[in-house]
Amino acid sequence: MAMQDKPRIPMTRAGKARLEDELAELKGARRMEIAEELKEAISHGDLRENAGYDEAKRAQAMLEIRVKEIEADLANSVLIENMDAATGKVTVGVTVVVQETGGTLEESFRIVGKTEADPAQGRISNESPLAQALLGKAAGEVADFTTPMGHTTRFNIVRVEP
Secondary structure (H helix, E strand, O other): OOHHHOOOEEEOHHHHHHHHHHHHHHHHHHHHHHHHHHHHHHOOOOOOOOHHHHHHHHHHHHHHHHHHHHHHHHHOEEEHHHOOOOOOEOOOOOEEEEEEOOOOOEEEEEEEOHHHOEHHHOEEEOOOHHHHHHOOOEOOOEEEEEOOOOOEEEEEEEEEEO
16 A cells, blocks of 8 residues: 555644654663663673563564554544634544533533544544544534444534644
């Protein structure tokens, strides 16, 4: 699949900066740490039964996988501020306040790209089933959300905030 065929990953400037910082750390200091761990393990001789060497090689492989993931996410990123202007509808980058039909408690969710999602902090991925149910809707509309367990919940959209 060509890079331009991959889905764009929305992210904020801060989210992009965090990924760039993580990438720099992984490619710099962390790679050097693992190289030192490998060097130390190799100095102990026979590599066939060298748990330290095996662990360092695993850490190196995991680091390289993460580097490739971050590089791909950054290559396919689009800044949220560059997306469509506020339309009053739920889009990536907005905060949506909802109320379960029949309920009294309001909940708010910020719709973000997958790299910035943190449900415990109220930031949900635009790829999540809940965000998919909300995207494109406006205040006063209703969104039906089906949980992974098959239970459907109906949310009233109270307001959409930038």
